[in-house]
Amino acid sequence: xxxxxxxVVIGLEVHCELSTKTKIFxxxxxxxxxxxxxxxCPICMAMPGTLPxxxxxxxxxAVKAGLATNCKIEQNSKNDRKNYFYPDNPxxxxxxxxxxxxxxxxxxxxxxxxxxxxKVRIERIHIEEDAGKLNHDDYGRGSFVDxxxxxxxLIEVVSKPDLRSAYEVESYMRKLKSIFEYIEISDCxxxxxxxxxxxxxxxxxxxxxxxxxxxxxxxxxxxxxxxxAIDYEIDRQIEVVEEGGEVVQETxxxxxxxxxxxxxxxxxxxxxxxxFPEPDLVAIKLSEEYIENIRKALPxxxxxxxxxxxxxxxxxxxxxxxxxxxxxxSNMFEKASEISNNPKAVSNWLMSDIARIMNExxxxxxxxxxxxxxxxxxxxxxxxxxxxxxxxKKVLEELFENPKEPSKIIEEKGWVxxxxxxxxxxxxxxxxxxxxxxxxxxxxxxxxALGYLVGQAMKETRGKANPQMLNKMFMEELKK
Amino acid sequence: MDITELxxxxxxxxxxxxxxxxxxxxxxYLDRIDEKEKDVQAFVTVEDRETVLKKAKExxxxxxxxxxxxxxxxxxxxxxxxxxxxxxxxxSKMLENFVAPYDxxxxxxxxxxxxxxLGKLNMDEFAMGGSTEYSYFHKTYNPWDLNRVPGGxxxxxxxxxxxxxxxxxxxxxxxxxxxxxxxxxxxVGLKPTYGLVSRYGLVAFASSLDQIGPITKDVTDSAILLNxxxxxxxxxxxxxxxxxxxxxxxxxxxxxxMKIALPKEFIGEGINEEVKNAILDAANKFRELGAEVExxxxxxxxxxxxxxxxxxxxxxxxxxxxxxxxxxxxxSENYDNLKDIYKNSRSEGFGPExxxxxxxxxxVLSSGYYDAYYKxxxxxxxxxxxxxxxxxxxxxxxxxPTSPTVAFKIGEKSSNPLEMYLADICTVPVNIxxxxxxxxxxxxxxxxxxxxxxxxxxxxxxxxxxxAAYTLEQAVNFxxxxxxxxxx
Numbered sequence: 001x002x003x004x005x006x007x008v009v010i011g012l013e014v015h016c017e018l019s020t021k022t023k024i025f026x027x028x029x030x031x032x033x034x035x036x037x038x039x040x041c042p043i044c045m046a047m048p049g050t051l052p053x054x055x056x057x058x059x060x061x062a063v064k065a066g067l068a069t070n071c072k073i074e075q076n077s078k079n080d081r082k083n084y085f086y087p088d089n090p091x092x093x094x095x096x097x098x099x100x101x102x103x104x105x106x107x108x109x110x111x112x113x114x115x116x117x118x119k120v121r122i123e124r125i126h127i128e129e130d131a132g133k134l135n136h137d138d139y140g141r142g143s144f145v146d147x148x149x150x151x152x153x154l155i156e157v158v159s160k161p162d163l164r165s166a167y168e169v170e171s172y173m174r175k176l177k178s179i180f181e182y183i184e185i186s187d188c189x190x191x192x193x194x195x196x197x198x199x200x201x202x203x204x205x206x207x208x209x210x211x212x213x214x215x216x217x218x219x220x221x222x223x224x225x226x227x228x229a230i231d232y233e234i235d236r237q238i239e240v241v242e243e244g245g246e247v248v249q250e251t252x253x254x255x256x257x258x259x260x261x262x263x264x265x266x267x268x269x270x271x272x273x274x275x276f277p278e279p280d281l282v283a284i285k286l287s288e289e290y291i292e293n294i295r296k297a298l299p300x301x302x303x304x305x306x307x308x309x310x311x312x313x314x315x316x317x318x319x320x321x322x323x324x325x326x327x328x329x330s331n332m333f334e335k336a337s338e339i340s341n342n343p344k345a346v347s348n349w350l351m352s353d354i355a356r357i358m359n360e361x362x363x364x365x366x367x368x369x370x371x372x373x374x375x376x377x378x379x380x381x382x383x384x385x386x387x388x389x390x391x392x393k394k395v396l397e398e399l400f401e402n403p404k405e406p407s408k409i410i411e412e413k414g415w416v417x418x419x420x421x422x423x424x425x426x427x428x429x430x431x432x433x434x435x436x437x438x439x440x441x442x443x444x445x446x447x448x449a450l451g452y453l454v455g456q457a458m459k460e461t462r463g464k465a466n467p468q469m470l471n472k473m474f475m476e477e478l479k480k
Numbered sequence: 481m482d483i484t485e486l487x488x489x490x491x492x493x494x495x496x497x498x499x500x501x502x503x504x505x506x507x508x509y510l511d512r513i514d515e516k517e518k519d520v521q522a523f524v525t526v527e528d529r530e531t532v533l534k535k536a537k538e539x540x541x542x543x544x545x546x547x548x549x550x551x552x553x554x555x556x557x558x559x560x561x562x563x564x565x566x567x568x569x570x571x572s573k574m575l576e577n578f579v580a581p582y583d584x585x586x587x588x589x590x591x592x593x594x595x596x597x598l599g600k601l602n603m604d605e606f607a608m609g610g611s612t613e614y615s616y617f618h619k620t621y622n623p624w625d626l627n628r629v630p631g632g633x634x635x636x637x638x639x640x641x642x643x644x645x646x647x648x649x650x651x652x653x654x655x656x657x658x659x660x661x662x663x664x665x666x667x668v669g670l671k672p673t674y675g676l677v678s679r680y681g682l683v684a685f686a687s688s689l690d691q692i693g694p695i696t697k698d699v700t701d702s703a704i705l706l707n708x709x710x711x712x713x714x715x716x717x718x719x720x721x722x723x724x725x726x727x728x729x730x731x732x733x734x735x736x737x738m739k740i741a742l743p744k745e746f747i748g749e750g751i752n753e754e755v756k757n758a759i760l761d762a763a764n765k766f767r768e769l770g771a772e773v774e775x776x777x778x779x780x781x782x783x784x785x786x787x788x789x790x791x792x793x794x795x796x797x798x799x800x801x802x803x804x805x806x807x808x809x810x811x812s813e814n815y816d817n818l819k820d821i822y823k824n825s826r827s828e829g830f831g832p833e834x835x836x837x838x839x840x841x842x843x844v845l846s847s848g849y850y851d852a853y854y855k856x857x858x859x860x861x862x863x864x865x866x867x868x869x870x871x872x873x874x875x876x877x878x879x880x881p882t883s884p885t886v887a888f889k890i891g892e893k894s895s896n897p898l899e900m901y902l903a904d905i906c907t908v909p910v911n912i913x914x915x916x917x918x919x920x921x922x923x924x925x926x927x928x929x930x931x932x933x934x935x936x937x938x939x940x941x942x943x944x945x946x947x948a949a950y951t952l953e954q955a956v957n958f959x960x961x962x963x964x965x966x967x968x
Contacts, residue, residue, distance in 0.1 A: 042582050046802045048575070048683040049562045049584060051716050083798050083845070085822055092801025145806065274845035276854060279687035279795055282717050 006203045006241075008234050009211060010169055011161035014176055015154050016186045017130060017194035018061045023151035024129045025052030025095065030153070032192050036135070036146035044151035046090035051280050054079070058153040059102065059284060061185040062127045063294050065155055066103025068183050068301055069122050069176075075286045077102050079127075079278040084271055087145050088132040096156075098275040101126035102284070108179065109303070110171040111321075112164070120172050121160035130154050155185075161200070161211065166230035170223050173197060174325065181327040181366070182301055190364075196221040201233045203241065212237075213247040217254050217261060229254040233261055305330055309347075313337070319347045322355065326365035335372035340379040349375060353396050361400070370403040378406045390463050391415045419466040421473075424457075427465060428473045431456045442478055450474060483508035484644035488701045491647060492549055502543070502552025502596070505647075506536035509554050509598055513645050519966055521620050522630075522640035524559045525567050526599040535596045542594070550708065551594030556646035558637050559600035560607055561692070562681040563587050566597070570683050571615035572605045574803045574810045574829035584681020585716070586650060586692050586709045593708050598646050602636030605831045606800065607657055607685045609633050610903045613894045614833045621890070622665060623964035624929055628887040631661030637695045638665040642964050648696040648705055652682055654689045655788050656882070656907025659919035662695055663882035663932025666921040666962065668702050668949070669695045671907075673940045674914035675720040677706075678713030684799040686792040687718075689911040698959060699920065699950045703727035706942065722940060730943035731950045736770035738948060739875045743778035746880040746906055755881045758923050758931040762952065763879060769951055773879065778871060780864050784909035787864065789901060790844050790857035791912070796834075797841025803829065836897060861912055868913045872938040877948055879935060881906050882919040886929035906934060916942050920949045921958040930962070 023030055026043035043050040066073055080098035103125035112118050132150035134143045157176060163169050177195055180186045188195040197220050202212035215233060220226045232254075237247050252261040300308075302324040309320040323333045329350055337343035354375075358365070378399070382392045387410055394415065395406050402409075410416055418424060431453055432439055442449035450471075457470050483505055486494070494500045510529055517523060532554075539552030557563060560570045562580035564587075569575045583591065590597065604614040612620040612635025620635045622628040623643035630639035634651030638661035641649050651658040653671035662669025670693045677692045684690060694705035707728065712721040742763050747756045763773045805811035805825030812824035830838070844853035871878060884905060893900045910917040916939075919932040933952075937945040 042580075045807060047562075047580060047582070047808070048568070048570075048578070048802065049560075049580065049681040051680050051718075053715060053717050081798055083801060085801065085804060087804075087806050087818070090802060090807060092804060093798050272847050274798070274842065274847075274850075276794060276798070276845055276850070280684075280718065 003234070003238055005206055006234075006238055007206045007208070008164050009161045009202045009204060009214075010163035010165075010230065011200045011214075012157075012159045012163065012169065012172065013198040013200070014157040014159075014173065015196050015198075016065075016157065016176070016180055016188065018058060018153040018155060019184070019186050020055060020057045020061065020153055022055060024055050024058050024127070024153035025151055028151065032189075032194075034148055036144065037148065039148040040150070044090070045147055046092075052095060052278075054281055054284070055153065058127050059286070060294060061153070062102045062125060062155050063286070063291060064183045064185055064298060065157070065180060066106060066125050067291075067295050067298060068179050069103075069106040069108050069125070069157070071103035071106030071122060071125060073286060073291050074100055074102055074104065075288070075291075076100065077284040077286070079281045079284070080275050081278050083274040086131070087143065088134050088150070090132065090147060090150060094129055094131065095278055095281070096128035097126035108172065108175050110168060110175050112171070113167050118168070120162045120168075123158045123160050125155050125157050128154050128156060161202075166227040166234075169199065169230060170227055173223065173226070178302055178324075178326050182299060184299070190221045190223070193219075193221055197226065199226060199230060201230060201237065202247070203234060203237045213249050215247065215250055215252050215261075217252045218264070220254060225254060225256050228256075228259060229261060232259060236261065302330070313343045315343070315347050319351055322351045323347050328365040328368060332368065332372045332375060336376040336379065339373060339376035340383070342379050342383060345379045345383070346375060349379065349396070353393060357397070357400055370399040374399055374403060374406060381406055381410070385417060385419055385466055386410070387415055387417045388463060388465070388467050390458070391417065394463070415464060417466050418461055418464050419469060421469070424465055424469050424473055427457050427460050428470065428477055431460060432474075432477055439478065450478070482644075484512045484647070486647070487697045488553055488647050488704060491553060495543070495547065495552065502536040502539040503533060505552065506532055506554055506596060506598075509644075509646065513598070516623075516643050516645060516966070519621060519626055520623055520639050520643045520645065521618050522556075522601055522636040522643065522645055523599045524569050524571060524602050524615075524617055524636070527566070527597060532596060532598060539594055539596065548594055550704075553595050554598045554647055555590055555595045556598055556601050556637060556640050556649035557587065557590075558603055558634050558649065558651050560603060560652055560683040560685075561587055561650060562683070563597065563600065566600060568600065568683065569617070570606045571603045571617055572830065572834070573616045576616070576810065578809055580681070582681065585678035585713045587681060589708050590650075601634070601640055601646075601649060603657075604633035604635070605834050606683070606796070607633040607652055607654055607690075608796070608833050608837055610656065610660055610900055611888070611890075611894060612636060612639075612661070613890065614831055616831055619890060622887045622929075623966055624666065625887065625927075625965075625967045627889055627967070628929070629664070629890055631664035631883070631887060633657040633661075634669075634695060635661045638662050638667055638669065641665070641667045641695050641697060643966075648694060648701050650692055650705075650709070651695045652685075652690055652692050653907075653911065654685050654691075654792060655904045655911050658693045658695060659882045659907050659917055659932070659934060660903065663919040663921070663934075664887040664930065666930030666932070666958065666964065667695055667697060668699055668918065668920055668953075669693065670702050670706060670918040670942070670945070671910065671916060672706060672710065672942060673916040674911075675718055676916070676940065676942070677709050678711070678716040678719045680713055680715040684795075686795040687799060688795060689788075689792055691911075699946060699953045700728065700731055702918070702949075703731055703946050720940070725943065727942060727946055730946040732947050733951050733954050734770070735766060735948050735951045738766075738771040738877065738944070740766055740771050740773045740948070741776045741778070741871055741875040741878045742773055743878060743880060744775050745777065745779050745781055750884055750902065750905065751881055752885045754925045755884060755886070755931055759879065759881050759933055762922050762933045765952065765955055766879070766948070769955060771948070774875070776871065776875075778867060778878070780867055780909050781905050783860050784864055784912050785901065785905055787857045787860045788904070788908040788912055789840065790853050791861065793837045793841030794845050794854050795841070797838045797845065800830075800834070800838055805829070833897070864909060865913045868915060876941075876944050877935050877937055879933060882932040882934040883907075886925045886927065886931055910934075910936055915939060916945060918945050918949055920952055922952075922956060923958070924962055928965070928967075930958075
C-alpha cells in the first residue's frame, strides 16, 4: 500500500498568548523579555498565602476569540486546577478550565489544497495561565527558573480532528492567526511563542471511520517546522503500520535540525492531573448583555471584508482572499486604496511583487517595512506617468531595503520617467538606426520585433522612458 | 491591678482616660510572657522586646494628639498568616525559616489600626490537627491543666489568650480550628461567615473552608476585633462585597424573642455526658433569658465529617504542592535529580499528619475516584447547606456543643488520627456550610476544664450571634468565676 491508501487525521491544540497589559491573576507586566524574574510578584511566584484575581480583560479577549470563530459562549463558566509538579509551574497547579470552557462548538473556514472551502470545527476555547521558563546551564550546573512568563494569559483553541494534511494545518493556523490579529487579542508572534500548537496526528486506512492511535507533538512554533514535522510523522506512522507494527500513543518532540521526531522522556499521557474546581476563584458568570456588547464591538472580520472587496470594490476572489489573509495586508490595502483611489493596482502590488519579496525574505505580514502611504504614492506616481511600471518595481525593492517616500527615492535615484516627446523621439531614432535587422523583421510581419525595439529603447534610457509614448512613436516611425 | 487580666475594651477605656500607657500594657504582656511562656509554650516566635517597646512608645507619642481606638494595643497572630519581616512557619519544618515578603490583609489591618504584634502563635502543622501536638517545633499546653492539650489547630492563639500572654489573637478555622481550642481553653472564638474576612496572606489549607477570626477574652472584644478584620478585599475574590457593619452595636443584653434550635443529634451519641448537660443547661438559661429554644433534628454530623475530610484534604493536596523545595522553604540536601528534590524535600519537610492528608487528598482527586469521592462530597455539601438554610427559615441561631469532650490529655489521641478527626464533629458542618459560629465558655467540668457552647448563625448574621453570646456571657459570668490554674 502507498501513502495514497491512508487518510491522515490531525487535530490541533493552539495556544495563543493574549496581549493584555497585565498577567491573568496579578498585575505584573506581560511584556516579553526582561531580566529573569523581573516581571514577578508574590502572586505569580506562588508565595504562600497569595490568591489569584482573574483579569477581566482575559475573559473579554477569550469571548472575542470565541465569537470570531463562531463559538457558543458559556454563561456559567469557571476555573479549574490542573495539578502537576514541574519547576516552571510554581503553584504546582496551573489554573485552567476543565469541563466548562468559556467558548465551545465553533468553526473556521479554510481552503484545502484544491482551493475548496472547508469548515474546521472548534471543540472549545478556554483560558489558562502560561508557565515559566527553565534556562538550562550549559555547563550542567543546574537549571534556572524564570517566572516572567508565569501567569501570562493564554487561550487554548482545541480543534476537532478535522484536518487531513500538513497543508490544511498550515491554512488553519494561518486563519486563526489572522483572526486573532484582526480582533487584536494577541500579537501572534510565533518566534516569541505567543502562538504555538500541540499537533495530534494519526492515520487510518481510507474509508475507515475509526480513529487511529495518535501521537502528539508539543509546542510547535513555526509554520515551516509544523509542516515538516507533520509530513515526517505521517510517513513514520505509515511505515510502522506497513511493517506490521502499531503506532504507540506518545508525546513526541520534533527536532528541527535532524528533521525527526523523538519520544519525550516524560510520558505526560501517563500523568493524572487531578483537575478540580479552583476554590480560590468565584465562578465566571456572563450575562447575555455582556456577550452581545462584545459581539457588537468586534471589528470587521476577514470573511466580511472579503465579501465587501469582491462586491463593492470588484476584486477577484483570488485577490480578495489574498488581501484578507492578514489584517496587515488588509489594512494596508484599505488605506492605500483610499489614498491612491486605485484599489486594483494596490491589490495587484500586494498579491504579486510584495508577496513575492515577503516570501523571499521570509517576512510575516506584520513585518512589511513600509507604510500604506508609501504604497499609495507608488501607485499614484505610476498612474500619473511620473515613473513606469518597471521603475515602480525598482522603487518597491528600494522600499523594502530603505523605506522612505517613493517620490524621494525616484528623485535621489534619478528615476523620473522621460515623457518629453523630443527626448523620446531622439532615442527612438537612435534605436531604429542601430537595429536595421529588427526594423526589417517588423516590416516583414514579425510583430515581435517591436517589443525588442522598445526593450532596446528602455535599456538606452535605463527604464525611464514612458512606455506608452515609446510604443506609439515606434509605430509612427516604422510606418514611415 | 494586673493589666494582662483586662479585656481589650477595658484597656481602651483606660487608655482613653489616660490611666495607662501603651508602653505599660506592652511591658506587662512581655513580663507575663517571660513568666508563663515556658509552661504554656504558645509562641513560635516572640517579637524582640526592644522593638515592641519602641513601637509602644511611638504609639504613646501618637496618642498625645488624639487616638484611634486600637492604637498601642498588643495582639498575637497565628503563625499561618504572613507577616513581612517576621517568620511565618505554619509550625512546619518546611517553612522553619520562611519570611514572607508581604503582609496578609488582616495583618495590614491590624497595623493600620496601630496594633502591636507580640509574636506568632503555635499551631498544628499547616493547621491540620485538633491539639497543636502536630507542631514541628513544640507542643502547646493548656493553661487550665498543663498535662492537657489546648486544642487546635489554633492552640497557640487560644492558650495565649487564656494565659494572658496576649490580650487577643487571630486564629484560622477550617474545621473548628478557632472554636475548638477556644472551647478547650475557656475563651471566646469566632469563625466568621466564609467570605467575611479576607484570606489573602493566610497560608491556605483548604481554600473553600478556611476563615480567619478573633480569639478573645470576651464577646465584646470579639466584636471589636471582627470590626477590624471584616470587609471585602480586592485581593481575595471569595471575600464578599457587603456593607460594613459595626458589630459592637449588636452587644445587647437581650435575647427576648430570639428563636434558638437545639439539634438533638448534637447532644446524643459520642458527646460527653458533662458536655451534653452543659448544653442543656445553656438552653435553659436562654429560655430563662427570654429566648425560645426548641429541640429539632439536624442529622448531618457523620456525612459532614466525611465530606469535610474529602474536600479539605483534596484542596490541601493541591494547596501544599507549592512547597516543593524549589523557590523557598525546606530543600533536602539529599538529591541528584529533580524528582528527588521533590520527593525528599517533601518527605523530610512535612510531618506525618500533613502527609496523611496530602495522600488522602491526592487519592480522592485521582481519575477513577473523583466521582465517587470529591464530586459526591460536593453534592453532599450542597445538601448540608440546604438543611441549614431550612433550619434558619425557622430559627435565628443553632445551639450545639463546640467539642464533644473537654481538653484531652497530651498524647491521648495523637496516635489515633480517626479519633482526632471525630473531635471535629460539632464544628466541621459549620465550615462545610460556610456559616458563622462562635464558641463561648460556659462552665467547668468535674475535672475543672472549660466547656464551651457553640452558637451558629445564618450567612452574614454574626450580629445575632453577638447578641445572644453577649447576653449569655452576662448571665454566666465565666471569666469572673473561673481562671486558668496552670495545674501541673
